[in-house]
Amino acid sequence: MASTPLGEDSYPEPIASSGRGGGIWRVLVLAMALVAAAVAFSMFGEQIPPELVMTFIGLLAVAGVFFLFGLAAGLFRFAATEDRRTISSAVVDSLPFGTVVADRDGKISYVNQAYGSFSGATNNGVPVGVPRLFAGHADASEAIYRLSRAAKDGRSAIEDIRIVGGLGGSHAEANRAFWYRVSVRPLPDTADARRPLVAWAVEDITRDRENNETAFRDLQRAIDYLDHAPSGFLSADAHGRIQYLNSTLADWLGYDLAEFNAGQLALSDIVRKDGATLLMRGRGDGEIRTEIIDIDLVRRNGTSLPVRLLHRAARLADGELGETRTLVLDKSNAPDTEEELRAAEVRFSRFFNDTPFAIATLDQKGRIVRTNAPFGRIFRWSDESKTLEMQPLSDLIGEGSREKLARALADATAQRSEVEPVDAVLSAEGDHAVRLYISASEVSAGSPEHVNVYALDMTDQRKLEAQFAQSQKMQAVGQLAGGVAHDFNNLLTAIIGFSDLLLLKHKPGDPSFNELMQIKQNANRAAGLTRQLLAFSRRQTLRPQVLELPLIVDDLTVLLKRMIGEKNQLAVEHGRNIWPVRADVVQLEQVIINLVVNARDAMPNGGSITIRTSNLSEAEASTLKFEGMVPADYVLIDVEDTGTGMTPEVLEKIFEPFFTTKELGKGTGLGLSTVYGIVKQTEGYIYPVSTVGVGTTFKIFLPRYVPTAEEVAAKQAAAAAPARDLTGHERILLVEDEESVRAFSARALKATGYEVYEADGGEEALEVLEELDYQVDLIISDVVMPEMDGPTMLKVIREKMTDLKIIFVSGYAEESVRRDIEDDQSVDFLPKPYSLDQINSKVKEVLGRIDKRS
Numbered sequence: 018m019a020s021t022p023l024g025e026d027s028y029p030e031p032i033a034s035s036g037r038g039g040g041i042w043r044v045l046v047l048a049m050a051l052v053a054a055a056v057a058f059s060m061f062g063e064q065i066p067p068e069l070v071m072t073f074i075g076l077l078a079v080a081g082v083f084f085l086f087g088l089a090a091g092l093f094r095f096a097a098t099e100d101r102r103t104i105s106s107a108v109v110d111s112l113p114f115g116t117v118v119a120d121r122d123g124k125i126s127y128v129n130q131a132y133g134s135f136s137g138a139t140n141n142g143v144p145v146g147v148p149r150l151f152a153g154h155a156d157a158s159e160a161i162y163r164l165s166r167a168a169k170d171g172r173s174a175i176e177d178i179r180i181v182g183g184l185g186g187s188h189a190e191a192n193r194a195f196w197y198r199v200s201v202r203p204l205p206d207t208a209d210a211r212r213p214l215v216a217w218a219v220e221d222i223t224r225d226r227e228n229n230e231t232a233f234r235d236l237q238r239a240i241d242y243l244d245h246a247p248s249g250f251l252s253a254d255a256h257g258r259i260q261y262l263n264s265t266l267a268d269w270l271g272y273d274l275a276e277f278n279a280g281q282l283a284l285s286d287i288v289r290k291d292g293a294t295l296l297m298r299g300r301g302d303g304e305i306r307t308e309i310i311d312i313d314l315v316r317r318n319g320t321s322l323p324v325r326l327l328h329r330a331a332r333l334a335d336g337e338l339g340e341t342r343t344l345v346l347d348k349s350n351a352p353d354t355e356e357e358l359r360a361a362e363v364r365f366s367r368f369f370n371d372t373p374f375a376i377a378t379l380d381q382k383g384r385i386v387r388t389n390a391p392f393g394r395i396f397r398w399s400d401e402s403k404t405l406e407m408q409p410l411s412d413l414i415g416e417g418s419r420e421k422l423a424r425a426l427a428d429a430t431a432q433r434s435e436v437e438p439v440d441a442v443l444s445a446e447g448d449h450a451v452r453l454y455i456s457a458s459e460v461s462a463g464s465p466e467h468v469n470v471y472a473l474d475m476t477d478q479r480k481l482e483a484q485f486a487q488s489q490k491m492q493a494v495g496q497l498a499g500g501v502a503h504d505f506n507n508l509l510t511a512i513i514g515f516s517d518l519l520l521l522k523h524k525p526g527d528p529s530f531n532e533l534m535q536i537k538q539n540a541n542r543a544a545g546l547t548r549q550l551l552a553f554s555r556r557q558t559l560r561p562q563v564l565e566l567p568l569i570v571d572d573l574t575v576l577l578k579r580m581i582g583e584k585n586q587l588a589v590e591h592g593r594n595i596w597p598v599r600a601d602v603v604q605l606e607q608v609i610i611n612l613v614v615n616a617r618d619a620m621p622n623g624g625s626i627t628i629r630t631s632n633l634s635e636a637e638a639s640t641l642k643f644e645g646m647v648p649a650d651y652v653l654i655d656v657e658d659t660g661t662g663m664t665p666e667v668l669e670k671i672f673e674p675f676f677t678t679k680e681l682g683k684g685t686g687l688g689l690s691t692v693y694g695i696v697k698q699t700e701g702y703i704y705p706v707s708t709v710g711v712g713t714t715f716k717i718f719l720p721r722y723v724p725t726a727e728e729v730a731a732k733q734a735a736a737a738a739p740a741r742d743l744t745g746h747e748r749i750l751l752v753e754d755e756e757s758v759r760a761f762s763a764r765a766l767k768a769t770g771y772e773v774y775e776a777d778g779g780e781e782a783l784e785v786l787e788e789l790d791y792q793v794d795l796i797i798s799d800v801v802m803p804e805m806d807g808p809t810m811l812k813v814i815r816e817k818m819t820d821l822k823i824i825f826v827s828g829y830a831e832e833s834v835r836r837d838i839e840d841d842q843s844v845d846f847l848p849k850p851y852s853l854d855q856i857n858s859k860v861k862e863v864l865g866r867i868d869k870r871s
Contacts, residue, residue: 054073106127110130110131112129113220114131114198114218114220114221115129115132115134115135115218116131116216116217116218116219117132117144117147117216117219118204118214118215118217119168119215120212120213121168121212122169123148124212125144132144132219135184135219136183136185137153137185138150146217147161147199147217147219148161150184151178151184151199154178156178156181157180160177164199164200167201168215168217171213171215173200173202173203174201175198175199177197177226178197178198179194179195181194182195183195183223184197196221196222196223197220197221197222197223198219198220198222199217201215201217201218202216202218203216244264244265244274245264245265246263248344248347249263249265249266249269249346250263250266250345251343252341252342253283253284253341254280255340257283257285258279258282259281259282259283260279261279262274269314269316270287270315270316270322271316271317271318272317284296286315287314288314288315296310296326296328296330307328308326309325309326309327309328310325310326311323311348321457322347322349324345324346324347325348326344326345327343327344327346328342328343329342329343369389370389373391374391374395374471374472374473374474375388375392375394375471376388376389377392377469377470377472378458378466378468379426379470380465380468381430381467383409383411383422383426383468385410386407395451396443396451410422410470414441415442415443418439418440418442421441422439425437425438425439425453426455426468428455429457429467438452438454438455439453440452440453441453449474449476450474450475451472451474452473452475453470453471454470455468455469455470455471456468456469456471505828506828506850509540509849510755510758510849510850511755511757511758512536512537512850513537513540514761514762514765514850514851514852514853514856515761516537516540517852517854518764518765519533520533520534520537521768540850561599561600561601562599562602563597563598563722563724564597564598564600564602564605565595565597566597566598566652567591569602569606570589570609570630570654573606573609573610574587574589577609577610580610580617581613581614581616582617584622584623586625587613587626587627588625588627588628589627589629590627590628590629591629592630592631594632595631595632595652596650596652596721596722598652598719599699599720599722600719601699604698607692608717609628609654611689612656613626613628613656616657616660619658619660619661619662619713620658620659620660624660626656626658628654628655628656629653629654629655629657630653631652631653632650632653633651633653635648638651643716645702646718649721650720651701651720652718652720652721653716653719654717654719655715655716656714656715657712657713657715658712658713658714659712660713662707662708662711662712663713664709672689672690672693696719699719699720700720703716703718704716743769743860743861744769744770745769745860746770746772747771747772747795747864748771748789748792748793748795749771749772749774749793749794750775750776750785750795750797751763751766751797751798752775752776752797752798752799752802752807752810753775753777753797753802753826754777754778754803755799756777759775759777765853765856766860769857774789778803778804778805779802779804779807779809780805782796782798782810783814786818791818794822794864795822795823795824796821796823796824797823797824797847797856798811798824799825800826800827820843821843822845822864823844824844824846824847824859824863825844825845826847826848826851828848828849845863847859
């Protein structure tokens with residue numbers, strides 16, 4: 018049907034105001050001019066000359082002929098409404114659906130060709146409105162009413178209308194349902210539209226709806242097939258949340274599929290223990306491959322469902338895990354062929370007996386029904402006259418863990434999903450530990466197996482944990498010992514210093530001289546104890562020196578007697594003219610202390626310990642059969658006890674780190690390995706000689722020290738040198754937070770002529786330097802001080818005094834102090850405790866180097 022324009026209310030193509038409005042005004046002006054001329058001729062015709070009238074008529078004739086010629090030639094044309102409507106009509110007529118333009122009351126302005134193709138769209142050649150088109154169909158009445166209301170209100174609306182037989186009725190397809198999509202929308206106001214217009218659209222969407230319904234029915238049919246398949250199916254996302262669960266699997270697991278929502282369940286909810294991780298691991302290379310996994314699922318009531326999974330999990334291109342697809346086969350009642358059963362039995366037996374941990378199944382009373390091969394080894398079962406079967410598992414572990422085991426077995430029997438592991442010590446050996454993991458077993462008809470037990474041997478780990486805990490305690494004790502030794506060094510510095518000041522006033526003939534010497538000697542002995550504490554805390558630098566062994570052993574006698582207790586006896590025997598050795602005194606003292614302590618521990622019921630020193634010539638050493646020892650002159654130290662002795666197997670491992678024969682928690686196994694290292698660093702040898710039930714003797718061979726000619730000459734020159742002049746006049750800043758140490762040091766320096774300024778910390782030292790305009794020759798400072806320590810103070814002072822010399826005093830090792838100093842080239846060190854002579858000598862030495870450099 019052709020498009021139907023209807024008079025001046027048709028829907029024209031928009032025209033600019035300069036086109037139509039300007040032409041109307043020009044026509045009106047021309048018409049008024051002609052009317053005015055006609056009136057003038059009629060009223061004043063007699064007065065107007067005939068020549069002028071003829072001239073005017075001639076001009077009109079010429080103009081008329083010209084316009085006729087132009088119109089014929091196409092230079093002029095009439096701008097008719099039909100011509101302005103051509104483009105818009107073509108666009109609307111090309112639409113694939115029917116379109117009607119009407120006002121809000123339903124008066125039609127324009128319809129396109131597609132609308133006229135609908136049955137009943139015209140009445141006697143006149144188009145009808147959309148409401149009238151669907152008026153005879155009851156199924157469309159409500160929708161048409163809503164659309165009409167929207168058209169009157171100037172709103173957009175859309176409705177899908179179902180009509181059996183279609184518009185106008187179809188005899189061939191009277192029972193077929195036809196679908197029409199009807200919409201209405203307001204049109205924007207235009208200059209030539211007298212009333213607001215709306216556009217109706219009618220589209221036949223029957224084929225699209227039929228295609229959608231067919232696809233939906235196919236999808237429903239596929240879902241129905243999948244839901245009622247004889248096997249289960251599930252899909253999970255990358256986070257393990259289940260997105261789909263078919264009806265079969267939901268029934269197996271005891272879930273209502275009508276209540277299931279995507280993401281409501283996780284794999285961990287239906288798979289026991291680490292099975293969810295097994296299903297989520299995918300393949301690292303992104304390859305999609307089906308895996309066969311035999312596993313137990315967990316029903317909603319907590320019971321197990323043995324299944325076989327055909328599982329796919331792949332990674333996406335960016336490396337992320339994609340969704341999984343898993344087919345679930347129920348293996349609880351699935352009959353296998355005899356060959357498959359044999360193959361599965363072989364695989365299971367190989368897996369069951371080759372595990373590195375013990376496995377056992379228990380009955381309801383906790384008795385062992387079946388075990389794997391490692392069970393006997395881990396539980397130290399060696400009684401060949403008895404079998405493990407039907408033995409209560411609780412009889413194999415210590416009493417302290419039996420109550421916890423009983424609770425765990427009860428939880429597993431009650432099908433509780435989370436059962437706490439049990440840490441136990443075996444009753445056979447107190448130091449042998451295991452960790453038991455307990456889970457419920459799937460109970461089958463006639464089977465006595467109710468509980469599975471998995472046991473890990475934790476003995477080595479427990480020993481390591483104990484050794485680590487012991488080492489932490491030793492580290493804490495070492496830190497405490499270092500702190501105590503540091504503070505004690507401050508006290509000893511003051512005691513030794515003031516003793517020296519008093520000895521300057523009391524000569525050997527003075528009645529108080531002996532008492533003062535006793536104070537100083539005991540303070541020096543206490544200083545030796547602080548060195549041992551610092552060595553224990555590993556803050557003392559160990560330096561070898563020439564030693565007389567009998568003096569070292571005698572100094573330790575009092576300490577050793579206190580350490581071995583009253584029920585043990587200590588004897589010391591020295592040979593004649595013992596040769597000197599070159600060793601670190603603290604190291605050597607540590608060796609003797611460790612050996613005596615070990616000897617004490619080897620005598621639980623008491624006994625005697627003997628320390629001997631003797632010379633061993635090269636000829637005598639060559640007769641000994643100790644492996645690896647080179648014949649030479651040695652000083653021999655024997656530490657002998659009357660203890661339990663050691664077997665040859667223990668003697669082979671006695672110097673290995675962390676090897677100990679002591680009970681768990683009573684030894685780290687580091688003592689003898691440390692002794693061995695110290696002796697080897699001193700270029701000596703150590704050998705144990707032991708007899709079980711008789712005792713043990715540790716023999717230490719230290720090389721004899723023979724001084725070189727240069728060392729002898731230097732020693733003689735030092736002895737013959739005149740007394741040094743320790744006086745001076747330089748300006749010294751003394752920084753020390755310990756008041757007694759600062760007071761002694763200041764008096765000692767002032768007594769030798771120095772000008773001394775004092776500060777009790779780094780902050781005050783900076784203030785004193787500023788008052789003195791940084792004019793000092795030397796700074797003597799403690800290292801460890803509150804608020805600002807010595808190295809920090811030095812860093813600040815360096816900005817003003819680049820060439821300053823400083824002496825750091827500390828009870829800690831020099832190397833540990835220098836590690837905290839950025840520039841230690843101009844830093845000297847004086848260890849605490851120091852005496853009057855030591856501080857004056859050190860100051861003179863440092864200031865003497867400054868004078869030479871100047």
